[in-house]
Structures are given as C-alpha cells and as structure tokens.
Amino acid sequence: MIEDELLKLRFKLGRGDALRRIYEKYLNYLLSVAMAFLNDAQGAEDVVHDVFVSLAQSMGTFRLRGRLKSYLATCVANRARDRLRAGKRHANRLATNAGPEPASASVDDRLICDERAQQVYEALAQLPDEQREAIVLRVKADMTFRQIAKVQNASYVAVQARYRRGIDKLRAILDGRLL
Amino acid sequence: MSSAKDIEDAIRRAGCEAPETVQRRLWKDITERRPLRPGTTPGDTRAAQSRTMRRSSIPRLAAAAAVLIIAVVLGWNMIGGPGMATVALADVAKRLEQTGNCVFRKTTTVSAADNVTTTVHSLVYYTENAIRDDVYDREKIIGQVYVKFPEGILVALDHQSRVFRKVDLTEEDIEGLSPVSPRTLVALILSKGQYKKLGRETVDGVLAEGFAFDDKRAMLSMDKDVIENIVTRLWVDVRTDLPVQAEVDCLLTDNTKARVVMYDPRWDVELESDFFEPKIPAGYVESGQRGFLGIDLENWPALKVVPGMAAEKAGVRSGDVVLQINGDSIPPAASSGDALNLLSGKVGEKVALTIKRGEQILTFEIERAPQPK
Numbered sequence: 001m002i003e004d005e006l007l008k009l010r011f012k013l014g015r016g017d018a019l020r021r022i023y024e025k026y027l028n029y030l031l032s033v034a035m036a037f038l039n040d041a042q043g044a045e046d047v048v049h050d051v052f053v054s055l056a057q058s059m060g061t062f063r064l065r066g067r068l069k070s071y072l073a074t075c076v077a078n079r080a081r082d083r084l085r086a087g088k089r090h091a092n093r094l095a096t097n098a099g100p101e102p103a104s105a106s107v108d109d110r111l112i113c114d115e116r117a118q119q120v121y122e123a124l125a126q127l128p129d130e131q132r133e134a135i136v137l138r139v140k141a142d143m144t145f146r147q148i149a150k151v152q153n154a155s156y157v158a159v160q161a162r163y164r165r166g167i168d169k170l171r172a173i174l175d176g177r178l179l
Numbered sequence: 180m181s182s183a184k185d186i187e188d189a190i191r192r193a194g195c196e197a198p199e200t201v202q203r204r205l206w207k208d209i210t211e212r213r214p215l216r217p218g219t220t221p222g223d224t225r226a227a228q229s230r231t232m233r234r235s236s237i238p239r240l241a242a243a244a245a246v247l248i249i250a251v252v253l254g255w256n257m258i259g260g261p262g263m264a265t266v267a268l269a270d271v272a273k274r275l276e277q278t279g280n281c282v283f284r285k286t287t288t289v290s291a292a293d294n295v296t297t298t299v300h301s302l303v304y305y306t307e308n309a310i311r312d313d314v315y316d317r318e319k320i321i322g323q324v325y326v327k328f329p330e331g332i333l334v335a336l337d338h339q340s341r342v343f344r345k346v347d348l349t350e351e352d353i354e355g356l357s358p359v360s361p362r363t364l365v366a367l368i369l370s371k372g373q374y375k376k377l378g379r380e381t382v383d384g385v386l387a388e389g390f391a392f393d394d395k396r397a398m399l400s401m402d403k404d405v406i407e408n409i410v411t412r413l414w415v416d417v418r419t420d421l422p423v424q425a426e427v428d429c430l431l432t433d434n435t436k437a438r439v440v441m442y443d444p445r446w447d448v449e450l451e452s453d454f455f456e457p458k459i460p461a462g463y464v465e466s467g468q469r470g471f472l473g474i475d476l477e478n479w480p481a482l483k484v485v486p487g488m489a490a491e492k493a494g495v496r497s498g499d500v501v502l503q504i505n506g507d508s509i510p511p512a513a514s515s516g517d518a519l520n521l522l523s524g525k526v527g528e529k530v531a532l533t534i535k536r537g538e539q540i541l542t543f544e545i546e547r548a549p550q551p552k
Contacts, residue, residue, distance in 0.1 A: 145318070
C-alpha cells in the first residue's frame with residue numbers, strides 16, 4: 001500500500017509520528033500473529049512490545065525494500081520462536097481461562113479474543129512449532145513459501161510439507177468445531 | 180469435514196483486539212525504552228525539547244556550525260548540476276549503455292485520490308529491443324506485458340480473465356515505458372537536469388551512492404501538465420557503477436500518487452530472443468471482443484447479478500448458486516478464478532448456467548453482451 005511506503009519513508013527520516021501510525025495500524029494484527037504462535041496473551045504482548053522497541057531504535061537508519069507488514073510479522077515470528085525455544089511457559093489456554101487472576105489485572109487490561117479465535121489459537125498450539133510457524137507466516141503474514149523457507153532456514157519443499165501436514169492436523173482438530 | 184480453505188479462512192479471521200488501556204500501556208513502555216522525537220505526542224513536545232537543551236552542553240551556535248561542516252563533508256548539495264559529480268554519473272551512463280540484458284524486480288503502487296491503493300509486483304526482463312513484464316500475485320503470474328520496440332507494439336495478457344490486448348505505440352510511449360528501465364535512466368542522466376546527491380548508504384547489502392532527480396521526463400508517457408511533483412532516486416553501486424535500486428515517486432495534479440521501485444537487478448543476463456515473443460494461450464479473448472454476462476463472483480459459488488445486464492435479463496438472480504456451467508458440474512474445490520475461466524468468452528457466444536435457487540434447480544442460457552459503457 002502507498003501508505004506503508006510513505007510510512008517507511010517518514011520513519012526512515014526520523015518522524016516519530018510515523019512510528020505512532022505504524023503502531024496504531026499494526027498493533028492488533030501483530031498481537032493476533034503473536035497469539036497464533038504462542039497462545040499466550042502476556043507472551044504476545046511481550047513479543048510485540050519488543051518488536052516495536054527494536055523498530056523504534058532503528059528509526060533514521062531503517063531501510064526496507066519489501067512489505068512493511070511482512071517485515072513486522074517476520075520480526076514477531078523470530079521473537080516468538082526465540083521465546084518458545086527459551087522454554088518460556090507455553091500456555092494451552094488463554095490467560096483469561098488460566099485460573100484466578102492476579103489482584104492487579106482488570107478485565108479492561110487484557111487482550112480480547114472471540115471464541116472462534118480462541119479455538120483457532122488452541123488448535124495451533126497443538127501443532128509442532130515449525131508447522132505452526134509455516135501456517136501463520138503463510139496465512140497471517142501472506143508470505144510465500146520461498147520467503148518462509150528463508151525465515152525457517154529450510155528448503156522450499158520442506159516448508160510446503162510442513163504447511164500441508166499442519167493444515168491437515170488442524171482440520172482434524174477443528175473438524176465440526178468451527179463456527 | 181472442513182476444507183483446507185476453511186481452515187485458512189478461520190486462521191486469517193482469528194484476531195484479537197487490545198483495549199485502549201492495553202494500547203496506552205504498551206505505547207508508554209515502548210516510548211520509555213526509546214524516547215521519540217518531538218511531534219509524536221503534542222503534550223510532550225516542549226517538555227522533550229527543554230530536557231534535551233538542559234542536558235546539552237554544546238552552545239547553539241557551535242551545534243549549528245557542526246551541522247554545516249558535516250553537510251559539506253558529506254557533499255550535500257542542494258542545488259546540484261552535472262558539473263558537481265560529472266565523472267560518477269557519466270560513468271554510470273556509460274556502464275548502462277554497455278550492459279546487455281537485465282532482469283529486475285519492480286513494485287508499482289498507485290494510490291488514487293479516493294484512497295484506493297493498488298500494488299503490483301513484477302519481474303521485468305529487459306533487452307535492447309524488448310521488455311517483458313511478468314506480474315505476480317504471490318508466486319503465480321497473473322499478467323504479462325510484452326513490448327517490442329522496433330515494431331512499436333505492446334501486448335498485454337490478463338491470465339485471470341483470459342483476455343489479451345494489442346496496442347500500437349508512439350515513440351513517446353516507447354520512451355516512457357518502465358520508467359526505471361536502463362534506457363530511461365541513461366536518458367535521465369544524460370539530460371543534464373538538476374539533481375541532488377543523497378550521500379552513501381548500504382542498499383540491500385551493497386554500498387551505494389544516491390542521486391535524486393526531479394526531471395518530469397522520468398514519466399515520459401504521461402502528460403507533463405498532470406505531474407504535480409516527481410522525484411527519481413537512483414542508488415548506484417560504488418564498486419560497479421551500476422544501479423542497485425531506483426525509485427520514482429510521483430504526485431499528479433488530481434492527488435493520485437504513484438511509486439515505482441526497481442530493485443534486485445541482475446545485469447548481462449542471457450535471455451533467448453523468443454523469450455520476448457508474446458504467447459497468447461488458446462481460448463484467450465481479445466479485450467474488445469470480450470463478452471460480459473453481468474455477474475459478480477465475489478460470493479462464489481453464489482452469484483451476484485449486475486442490474487440491467489445479460490444474466491439478469493435471462494432470469495438469473497442474486498443468491499443463485501451455480502451447479503453446472505455448459506452442462507459440466509462444478510468441482511467442490513473450484514475457485515472463483517476457475518469459474519471465471521469457464522465463464523469467459525466472446526460477445527455473442529452463449530453460456531448455459533444451471534443454478535440452485537432454494538429447492539429449485541434451474542438452467543438459463545445467457546448470451547454474452549458487449550462491455551457496458
């Protein structure tokens with residue numbers, strides 16, 4: 001989109017309002033990508049926060065040839081992968097369903113996901129990391145298999161296979177449950 | 180059982196929303212890690228500036244002098260001309276004229292005044308006498324444009340609607356095609372127009388020197404009077420004197436914005452001469468002869484009927500679900516693109532549509548009509 005091209009340019013020129021606009025435009029999208037990877041609201045917030053902090057630090061020297069949306073989704077994917085590998089807690093349910101809330105958390109201070117989205121995130125959480133990543137990057141970030149192969153450092157054929165197997169598993173998990 | 184497409188749609192739709200409290204909290208955390216420049220949050224602007232001034236021990240005049248010195252050292256030249264960097268650009272022009280074929284990627288983004296934006300990604304093959312532009316959607320070629328300079332013809336193929344078009348080109352049309360092609364770049368460099376040096380940057384991993392031109396000849400196929408503003412930026416590999424990236428940003432008087440970026444070029448590529456011969460697949464219709472049924476496939480396999488056109492006149496109604504086209508059953512996995520291929524045809528040709536409407540199964544014969552004005 002032309003707006004993204006202009007945003008990239010203004011961001012590179014050091015315009016703080018460009019970062020704000022990128023944040024407003026992509027926050028919910030990136031949170032949904034992070035949720036698809038982690039199925040953990042707190043983890044999703046942490047990952048997206050780190051992506052924006054890193055982005056803010058590159059203001060003025062930023063140069064991106066490709067799509068801003070894909071770039072941001074890849075940043076989220078990389079951090080989500082690091083988080084999973086570091087063995088952080090990978091909840092199989094959203095924080096809202098994980099038991100008594102801490103005294104400081106209020107209903108207004110949590111991500112809001114509808115029931116259908118919860119089903120999808122829970123199903124994705126049951127896939128092996130590489131299959132989940134291939135699916136999220138393909139479907140949520142509109143990346144090609146070749147681009148995903150670069151991110152995963154795998155062959156094009158391997159990525160396609162991961163994608164197909166992951167989709168088949170999701171069909172079995174979600175069969176009849178999708179609204 | 181859900182199809183793969185159902186699963187993909189469900190994933191695509193699965194979203195979450197950060198309430199305002201979460202948005203504010205996250206933004207605060209982000210900005211406190213890295214202070215933003217003034218202008219981001221109006222209330223903070225003056226506070227941020229006064230904090231910076233109190234911390235700085237450099238008097239204002241000395242700071243201004245430092246900026247001036249740095250600008251001169253970098254060769255920042257706001258009003259340039261060929262005499263300031265003749266050797267570098269002349270070498271670039273010479274190098275471009277010496278190269279043979281090239282292949283590069285191109286992204287074209289057009290944003291109309293009503294905020295409708297389209298972006299097109301292409302792989303462009305360029306040789307002295309021809310251009311071939313393959314337009315992609317993900318990894319699929321959805322359109323192709325062939326230009327043959329000596330013959331002065333352009334052939335455009337739309338693989339989605341299976342339509343092709345042939346156009347005779349004027350000399351000015353030819354000069355203006357692919358605004359960031361090597362031919363145009365050489366013309367721009369040799370035009371002795373004003374330019375500005377942008378300094379050096381790493382572009383796609385290559386150390387490059389940048390130049391900015393505002394010559395309207397970068398968009399030769401366009402009436403100069405409709406161009407409000409245009410800038411062409413050229414990044415040249417300091418080692419090879421060949422471009423690594425070129426960008427054209429154009430604003431028209433009707434507020435339409437266009438941006439064309441050429442990147443990832445490969446120079447002196449071997450390409451067979453028949454690579455540039457347009458190949459029109461069987462079954463494609465020339466654009467002027469394409470017939471229209473007056474149906475929208477947005478909700479495929481359900482139809483949306485365009486009022487007053489052939490399908491409605493034949494009795495088709497919005498919401499009818501297609502079961503067969505010309506007697507052939509539609510496979511469950513058929514997409515709207517597949518349907519478009521089956522439904523495309525010439526003016527005057529007929530198509531038989533078998534549809535389901537409630538409990539009824541009905542068949543309609545529809546004659547394709549000329550394109551409505």
